[in-house]
Amino acid sequence: MLKLHRPFIGVATCWNAAAPCNIALTREVRSVKMGVAPGHGTPREFRAIAMGGMCSSLPLCQSMEPTIHGYACEALVGPAGCDKKLPGTITALLRLTVSPIFIYGGSIVSGTFRGQHITVQHRAPAACDIRDASCMAADGKVRELIAAIIRPRDIVTRWSLENAAAVFAASGGSTNAAALHLPAIAHEAGIEFGLFNMAEIFKKTPYVADLKPACRYVAKDMFEARGVPLLMKTLLDHVHLHGDCLTVTGRTIAENLKSVKFNPHQDMVRSTDKPITATGGVVALKGNLAPKGAIVKVAGMSDLRFISPGRCLEVEEDEAVQKAPPTGQGTGGKIAPITNGRFSVATQPFCVGHVGPKAKGPIGLLRDGGGIGIDAVAGTLNVKLTDAELTRPGSRWLGSATNHTSGALSKYAQKVGPAAGGAMTHPQSAYEKQCYANI
Numbered sequence: 001m002l003k004l005h006r007p008f009i010g011v012a013t014c015w016n017a018a019a020p021c022n023i024a025l026t027r028e029v030r031s032v033k034m035g036v037a038p039g040h041g042t043p044r045e046f047r048a049i050a051m052g053g054m055c056s057s058l059p060l061c062q063s064m065e066p067t068i069h070g071y072a073c074e075a076l077v078g079p080a081g082c083d084k085k086l087p088g089t090i091t092a093l094l095r096l097t098v099s100p101i102f103i104y105g106g107s108i109v110s111g112t113f114r115g116q117h118i119t120v121q122h123r124a125p126a127a128c129d130i131r132d133a134s135c136m137a138a139d140g141k142v143r144e145l146i147a148a149i150i151r152p153r154d155i156v157t158r159w160s161l162e163n164a165a166a167v168f169a170a171s172g173g174s175t176n177a178a179a180l181h182l183p184a185i186a187h188e189a190g191i192e193f194g195l196f197n198m199a200e201i202f203k204k205t206p207y208v209a210d211l212k213p214a215c216r217y218v219a220k221d222m223f224e225a226r227g228v229p230l231l232m233k234t235l236l237d238h239v240h241l242h243g244d245c246l247t248v249t250g251r252t253i254a255e256n257l258k259s260v261k262f263n264p265h266q267d268m269v270r271s272t273d274k275p276i277t278a279t280g281g282v283v284a285l286k287g288n289l290a291p292k293g294a295i296v297k298v299a300g301m302s303d304l305r306f307i308s309p310g311r312c313l314e315v316e317e318d319e320a321v322q323k324a325p326p327t328g329q330g331t332g333g334k335i336a337p338i339t340n341g342r343f344s345v346a347t348q349p350f351c352v353g354h355v356g357p358k359a360k361g362p363i364g365l366l367r368d369g370g371g372i373g374i375d376a377v378a379g380t381l382n383v384k385l386t387d388a389e390l391t392r393p394g395s396r397w398l399g400s401a402t403n404h405t406s407g408a409l410s411k412y413a414q415k416v417g418p419a420a421g422g423a424m425t426h427p428q429s430a431y432e433k434q435c436y437a438n439i
Contacts, residue, residue, distance in 0.1 A: 014080045014089070046071075075142045076092070076098050079135065081104070084176075090102055150246070156185060156186075164182060165202070169280025180423060190430030199284035208271070209268065281300075285381040290381045292418070296374065309372070310372045336351065339352070341354075362390055372384075
């Protein structure tokens with residue numbers, strides 16, 4: 001029986017059979033609903049658009065928004081997997097600002113295939129029985145959030161974004177988070193927090209988590225060593241986190257981590273006074289080739305400088321790309337791909353991505369043979385072209401017109417903003433006159 005007198009709890013799932021990273025979410029959603037049903041809420045499950053393509057991840061947030069509006073939900077529980085569905089769900093929570101529970105769908109488990117050890121870089125199995133209990137506990141917590149009127153924008157602040165950047169830097173996280181996803185989250189929260197704000201955090205945060213693809217361990221190993229709380233505890237103890245930030249538990253980070261003890265019997269998360277490297281696993285770059293910034297992952301690298309003549313490739317399908325994939329793998333430091341696009345978490349150094357401006361920028365002026373210098377110590381990315389050559393009349397590359405001239409993606413092509421601001425399609429929430437939760 002549908003309990004109409006109870007608060008409606010939206011349960012948004014990114015599950016579909018075509019997306020391996022979300023294949024385990026059906027079970028997790030079932031556990032969430034089992035936890036909600038006996039309590040004081042009425043779960044209302046719905047599916048959100050979840051696609052794997054790099055240019056098809058933007059509709060996720062937009063598909064959640066009208067559903068929550070249409071069904072008048074007072075809270076949203078959102079399990080999600082994969083690097084594009086996670087920020088899509090979080091930005092939806094911030095846009096709607098209803099009482100939030102975000103549940104990470106879990107890391108893909110490593111295993112063996114034909115006698116070889118494999119990880120997320122190779123295949124995509126997933127599952128973990130222990131997640132059932134976490135999902136079932138969502139009901140009690142979301143009711144507390146509704147009662148206390150704790151909403152996403154109470155939790156996501158400038159200081160909590162700095163905490164996120166610090167954890168990201170200490171663990172050598174995905175470059176997509178720094179150059180795209182955290183700015184998008186900040187945008188929805190009405191906070192100015194871009195790549196160069198994060199770069200300041202990267203410079204002073206030690207890299208301490210010995211994680212793949214640069215180092216030895218996978219996420220499941222980290223979980224078994226007491227997980228992200230262990231990493232956050234050592235950051236907090238050495239004053240790399242703001243401990244007074246509110247969390248979804250209703251307590252501060254310092255209160256949440258009070259009982260966490262550093263585990264001296266593991267070697268995958270080091271103490272911040274004995275780091276793998278003294279600065280974070282990612283470096284922001286700037287120069288005449290990237291006036292709006294770029295990003296390079298340096299976790300596990302020893303040589304942080306690269307100078308070479310350029311070879312220009314227009315499309316991923318180019319034969320040269322296929323023969324020497326732009327991941328740096330097996331190239332012995334001879335290749336350092338540079339792109340205004342993004343790349344996989346499995347990409348290995350030396351690879352520069354998110355060069356900005358993405359369109360009509362200096363990267364479009366390059367020709368074969370132009371000398372390019374990458375310096376991840378100084379934080380620069382420069383090409384041997386003079387200012388006059390970069391600004392002479394007629395030199396500016398106009399770029400190719402979008403192929404998306406009709407259909408859903410054409411709307412994004414017309415309205416989408418720069419990636420450095422999160423590739424958003426609407427003004428920052430600081431300028432909104434009303435949001436769903438305040439109607």
